[in-house]
Amino acid sequence: METENAVNYKFMGRSFTDLSINDDSSAFSDCNSDRSGEFSTASSQSRRLFLACTNSDNSDEFIRQLVSDLGSCSIDEQKNAALELRLLAKNKPENRIKIAKAGAIKPLISLITSTDPNLQENGVTAILNLSLCDENKELIASSGAIKPLVRALRTGTSTANENAACALLRLSQVEENKVAIGRSGAIPLLVNLLENGGIRGKKDSSTALYSLCTVKENKIKAVEAGIMKPLVELMADFGSNMVDKSAFVLSVLVSVPEAKTALVDEGGIPVLVEIIEVGSQRQKEIAAAILLQICGDSVVYRTKVAREGAIPPLVALSQSGTNRAKQKVRLVSHRWLTWHGYFWEKKKVAESPTPVAEISPSILVN
Numbered sequence: 001m002e003t004e005n006a007v008n009y010k011f012m013g014r015s016f017t018d019l020s021i022n023d024d025s026s027a028f029s030d031c032n033s034d035r036s037g038e039f040s041t042a043s044s045q046s047r048r049l050f051l052a053c054t055n056s057d058n059s060d061e062f063i064r065q066l067v068s069d070l071g072s073c074s075i076d077e078q079k080n081a082a083l084e085l086r087l088l089a090k091n092k093p094e095n096r097i098k099i100a101k102a103g104a105i106k107p108l109i110s111l112i113t114s115t116d117p118n119l120q121e122n123g124v125t126a127i128l129n130l131s132l133c134d135e136n137k138e139l140i141a142s143s144g145a146i147k148p149l150v151r152a153l154r155t156g157t158s159t160a161n162e163n164a165a166c167a168l169l170r171l172s173q174v175e176e177n178k179v180a181i182g183r184s185g186a187i188p189l190l191v192n193l194l195e196n197g198g199i200r201g202k203k204d205s206s207t208a209l210y211s212l213c214t215v216k217e218n219k220i221k222a223v224e225a226g227i228m229k230p231l232v233e234l235m236a237d238f239g240s241n242m243v244d245k246s247a248f249v250l251s252v253l254v255s256v257p258e259a260k261t262a263l264v265d266e267g268g269i270p271v272l273v274e275i276i277e278v279g280s281q282r283q284k285e286i287a288a289a290i291l292l293q294i295c296g297d298s299v300v301y302r303t304k305v306a307r308e309g310a311i312p313p314l315v316a317l318s319q320s321g322t323n324r325a326k327q328k329v330r331l332v333s334h335r336w337l338t339w340h341g342y343f344w345e346k347k348k349v350a351e352s353p354t355p356v357a358e359i360s361p362s363i364l365v366n
Contacts, residue, residue, distance in 0.1 A: 059095070063088070063102045070107035075116060082111055082122035089129035096133035105130065105143050112148035121160040124152045128163045131170035140167075141177050146184050153189040161193060162204045169208040178211075182218040188225040195230035199241070202234070206245040213252045220258055227253070228262040236271045243279065247286045254293045260301070263294065269304050276313040284317050 066088075069081035085104055088095045104126075111123030127145055130136045145167070152164040168186055171177045181187075190212075193205035209227070212218045227249075234246040250268075253259040263269070272294075275287040291310065295302045 060098060060102075063095070063098050063104075067099070067102045067104045067107065070104065070111065075119065078111065079116075079119055079122060082108065082119060082126055086122050086126040086129060089126060089132075093133055096130050096136060100130055100133070100136045100139060105136070105140055105145075109140075109143055109145050109148055112145070112152050117157050117160070120152055120155075121157050121163070124149065124156060124160045124167065125163045128167040128170065131167050134173075137171055137174050137177075141171050141174065141180070146171065146177070146181055146186075150181075150184045150186045150189065153186060153193070158198065158201065161197065162201050165190060165193060165201070165204040165208045169204070169211055172208065172211045178215045179217060182212060182215065182221055187212065187218060187221045191222060191225040191227045191230070194227065194234075202240075202242055203245065206242065206249050210245075210249045210252060213249065216256060219253050219256045222253060223256070223258045223262050228259070228266045228268065232263070232266045232268045232271055235268075235275065238279075243275065243283055244286070247275070247283060247290065251286055251290055251293075254290055260294055260296075260298075264301065264304065269294070269301075270308050273305070273308045273310045273313065276310065276317060284313075288314065288317060 063085070066081040066085050069077045070085075072078055072081070085099055085108070089099055108123050108126050108130075111119050112127065114120045114123065127140060127149070131140055149164045149167050149171075152160045153168070156164060168181055168190075172181055187209070190205045190209050193201045194209065197205060209222060213222055231246045231250050231253075234240050234242040235250070237243070250259075250263070254263060269291075272287045272291055276284050276291075279287065291305055295305060
């Protein structure tokens with residue numbers, strides 16, 4: 001398995017080291033987004049849950065009974081058991097371990113393939129909540145959860161879709177699972193959720209895609225699935241609250257030639273230049289880093305970037321940005337200018353008789 005890390009910041013305990021963009025992981029949530037609070041429980045259920053949460057002995061016995069009920073011939077009993085396991089695993093880490101040790105994982109996975117939408121949704125979300133415990137991730141994957149989760153991503157309710165994306169993200173934190181998830185057909189479905197889902201679906205799918213696309217094989221699958229169009233559209237929409245997330249996903253993709261071509265074809269270069277002009281500090285830094293990767297050794301792409309007016313905002317960023325941003329901008333500008341007989345250095349640019357804003361793109365690219 002070939003893994004390529006394209007950025008240098010920590011996300012959920014993992015360090016990405018190729019591009020020095022930003023060590024702030026807040027572009028992504030931890031995808032802990034079970035909306036189980038939307039369910040009201042009957043008084044008897046509330047009493048049982050209270051006992052389970054406050055008394056260890058009752059909790060163990062209660063969990064064993066619920067696991068047994070998952071195999072009931074009654075759909076209603078299965079639904080109640082899956083829902084209560086889902087709720088028990090939502091906020092209490094110790095319950096996640098107890099539930100897994102009680103043997104709940106395989107019967108919950110079997111519920112994910114149910115044709116009953118509520119049963120499927122509760123099965124998916126219970127698995128998501130159990131996957132929040134690191135000790136459970138390998139067991140969930142080895143028990144055969146990946147393909148049923150992908151099926152839920154394709155056929156489930158909107159909540160099942162979103163929680164399946166979150167569960168796949170959690171499983172992808174085990175490096176060995178990334179290729180298996182990619183080969184299961186998850187990536188086109190995640191791209192579809194990114195393009196057509198609600199705001200929560202877009203956030204969850206972008207986070208999952210970011211994690212999965214540190215593997216080269218998955219990058220190519222994502223590009224072939226048409227990921228570049230929604231990424232560019234979301235980066236261009238400053239009101240979407242998705243600019244950072246989309247840019248970070250793009251940053252891990254553009255190390256492969258197919259992604260660079262798709263990005264240019266979808267009109268991504270003008271969007272990146274606009275981000276450098278009007279985006280937040282972090283957005284400017286990531287856009288500059290992506291432009292650096294796009295330009296590479298391609299005269300064609302350097303020409304396109306220069307003609308979009310990238311030089312003036314890059315100069316401004318080199319003067320006002322963080323040290324990390326200045327370093328990236330110098331790399332971008334150094335490549336442009338040294339390739340054409342110039343040496344990038346702020347002092348020399350400042351002393352140049354021709355203001356940088358007035359340098360003709362043709363000077364830089366001919």
